[in-house]
Each structure stands twice: as C-alpha cells, then as structure tokens.
Amino acid sequence: MLRYSLTFGGIIGVLVIALMTVTLFALGPDAGGTTELLGYVTMLAILSLLFMGIKRYRDLEQGGVITFKQGALVGTGIAVIAALIYTISWEGVLVATDYAFIETYSQSQIDAIKAEGLPAAQEAEKIAEVQAGMEQYRNPLFRLPITFIEIFPVGLVVALLSAAILRFPKVLPARANAASAA
Known part of the structure; x- marks a missing residue:
C-alpha cells in the first residue's frame, strides 16, 4: 500500500507543481482568477491518476477486489504524498525566486482594487486586508498549511470517489495476464 502511495503520490505531486509553476510563470500573477x-x-485532471493508483493496487495486489476502506486508505495515502510534494516544491519555487511571488501577487491584487474605483475608505480597507494577508503568507507556519490544503481536499474527494467506484470488481476489471491465457 505504501509503495503505491509513494509512487502515485510522487508522480501526481511532481506533475501538479510542474504544470502550476509553468502556468504561473506563463500567465503571471496578474491573471488572477484565470490562473486559479x-x-x-x-x-483535478492530474489527480485522476489517483484513480489509476487505486485500480493498480486493486488489480495487482488484491486480486481484482478491494473494499471501500482499502481503496480510501490507498487513495488518501496518495493524496497526502502528492500534497506534501506539492507543498515542499512550492516552498522551493518561492525560495528560488527570492519570494518574488508574494510581492508580485500582492501588488497585482492592490492594482486590481485600485482599478475598481471604490470610495477611498473602502479601497484603503481592502488594500490593508491584502497587505495583512501577504504579511501572514510570509510566515511559513501559516503558508505551509495553506499550500497543503490547496490540493489535499481535492485529492481526498477524488480518492473517496475512486474508492467508491473501484470497490465493484466489474468496474474496469483487471485484464487477464497474457502469460496465463496461453
């Protein structure tokens, strides 16, 4: 079970951080909602590999049959590993860019607020909220859990749905081994 969690979680974590980093640098922090x-x-697309991880575990280790609990455990393990790799990798991206993302992102948020044409008091209040949020984000004890929960809940939902589907052996049954068929 651990081998599948590490393997598929590792693959998912690396793919997610690679694609999200490319997207962030390609579109820039000014893209806001588009980037998110x-x-x-x-x-979500990459987390579909979680389904494949549970299926491989079911087919190769469990003889084509898996309980919901077993599937949920494997899937949750994969989601945890993926989220940890994503979190650690994002920290690496921040360090490698000298935390420029924090400044660039907060400035893009402030520019968007200023472009709204709000009354001065309301604008100042919103800008202060952004600045306070970015100050919190500079603290790793705040940032690390926030980064982890960007991906883990999505992975957990995919894991539970996959476990619910794959508990039925007739759903995508294991193919007969060509060697045993001969």
Missing part, C-alpha cells in the same frame, strides 16, 4: 481556475482544473 486553470490551476484547479489542472490539479
């Missing part, structure tokens, strides 16, 4: 939406769609 594309990030979550990409994350």
Whole structure:
C-alpha cells in the first residue's frame, strides 16, 4: 500500500507543481482568477491518476477486489504524498525566486482594487486586508498549511470517489495476464 502511495503520490505531486509553476510563470500573477481556475482544473485532471493508483493496487495486489476502506486508505495515502510534494516544491519555487511571488501577487491584487474605483475608505480597507494577508503568507507556519490544503481536499474527494467506484470488481476489471491465457 505504501509503495503505491509513494509512487502515485510522487508522480501526481511532481506533475501538479510542474504544470502550476509553468502556468504561473506563463500567465503571471496578474491573471488572477484565470490562473486559479486553470490551476484547479489542472490539479483535478492530474489527480485522476489517483484513480489509476487505486485500480493498480486493486488489480495487482488484491486480486481484482478491494473494499471501500482499502481503496480510501490507498487513495488518501496518495493524496497526502502528492500534497506534501506539492507543498515542499512550492516552498522551493518561492525560495528560488527570492519570494518574488508574494510581492508580485500582492501588488497585482492592490492594482486590481485600485482599478475598481471604490470610495477611498473602502479601497484603503481592502488594500490593508491584502497587505495583512501577504504579511501572514510570509510566515511559513501559516503558508505551509495553506499550500497543503490547496490540493489535499481535492485529492481526498477524488480518492473517496475512486474508492467508491473501484470497490465493484466489474468496474474496469483487471485484464487477464497474457502469460496465463496461453
């Protein structure tokens, strides 16, 4: 079970951080909602590998049969490993860019607020909220859990849905081994 969690979680974590980093640098922090939406769609697509991890475990280790609990455990393990790799990798991206993302992102948020044409008091309040949020984000004890929960809940939902589907052996049954068929 651990081998599947490490293997598939590692693959998912590396793919998610690679694609999200490319997306962030290609579109830039000014893309705002577009970057976030594309990030979550990409994350969800890559997390579909979680389904394949549970299926491989079911087919190769469990003889084609798996309980919901076993599938949920394997899937949750994969999701945890993927989220840890994503979190650690994102920290690496921040360090490699000298934390420029924090400044660039907060400035793009402030520019967007200023472009709204709000009354001065309301604008100042919103800008202060952004600045306070970015100050919190500079603290790793705040940032690390936030980064982890960007991906883990999505992975957990995919894991539970996959476990629920794959508990039925007739859903995508294991193919007969060509050697045993001969």
